[in-house]
Every structure is written in C-alpha cells, then in structure tokens.
Amino acid sequence: MLGLLRAGDTVTVNCLSRLGRKTAHVIRLAAYFSKKGVGFVSLDLGIDPDTPAGRMVLRVFAALAEFERESNGKRRQADIELAKLQGKHMGRPSGVGGEKLRQRLR
Structure with missing residues (x-):
C-alpha cells in the first residue's frame, strides 16, 4: 500500500x-502520511493527525492499543497454561492411532 x-x-x-x-510504528506511519501529503482517518477515533492535538491523541491511543494487544x-x-495443568487437550483432536488403528486394520 505504501x-x-x-x-x-x-x-x-x-x-x-x-x-x-507497535506505538512507534503507528506514529512513524502517521508522520510518513503527513510528509507525503496523504490523509489518514481512523474510523473508531475520528482524529486528525495533522494537528498537534490530533498527534497527541494518536500517540495515546496507539499506546493503549499496543497495551491491549x-x-x-x-x-x-495464561489460559493455555491453566488448561494444560488441568489436563485439557489443546489443539486438534488426535487422529486414529493405537488401539483404534489396530481395530481398523483387522
């Protein structure tokens, strides 16, 4: 796209x-867009990164988004580790193996 x-x-x-x-990446992209004369709109925030206040809000929300991720x-x-400790199977169900395989080969 760039x-x-x-x-x-x-x-x-x-x-x-x-x-x-990452916050730094979002900020670099916004600066790149501004330098190239390209507009930028984030539909969830509706901010204008071409103003000082807009750049500040962009940085704050980019940092919050990174924190949330x-x-x-x-x-x-942590949930995966807890499930493993409880003996729950993670991932796809196991295929045919062991006794089931021997039964099918008879």
Whole structure:
C-alpha cells in the first residue's frame, strides 16, 4: 500500500490497531502520511493527525492499543497454561492411532 500512495490519497482504517502493532510504528506511519501529503482517518477515533492535538491523541491511543494487544496475549497464554495443568487437550483432536488403528486394520 505504501508504494501506491500519492499526495491527496487518504488511508482509512477501521480501527487504529489495524494500522500497526507497535506505538512507534503507528506514529512513524502517521508522520510518513503527513510528509507525503496523504490523509489518514481512523474510523473508531475520528482524529486528525495533522494537528498537534490530533498527534497527541494518536500517540495515546496507539499506546493503549499496543497495551491491549500485549495484555490479551498474556491472558491467552495464561489460559493455555491453566488448561494444560488441568489436563485439557489443546489443539486438534488426535487422529486414529493405537488401539483404534489396530481395530481398523483387522
């Protein structure tokens, strides 16, 4: 997408977290868009990153989105560890093996 952008284009994302995974990356992209004369709209926030207040809000929300992603990952990993400790099977069901295989080969 970045290679196709021209001055006057507008990049629109549904959610700020879809633009980038890290705060610094989102900020660099917003600066790049501004430098190229490309507009940027985040539908969930409706901010204008071409103003000082808009850039500040962009940084705050980008940091919050990064925090949320990292928190979700840690919670997901904790849930997986708990399930393993409880002896729950993780992943796809096991296929035919052992006794079931011997029965089918008879």
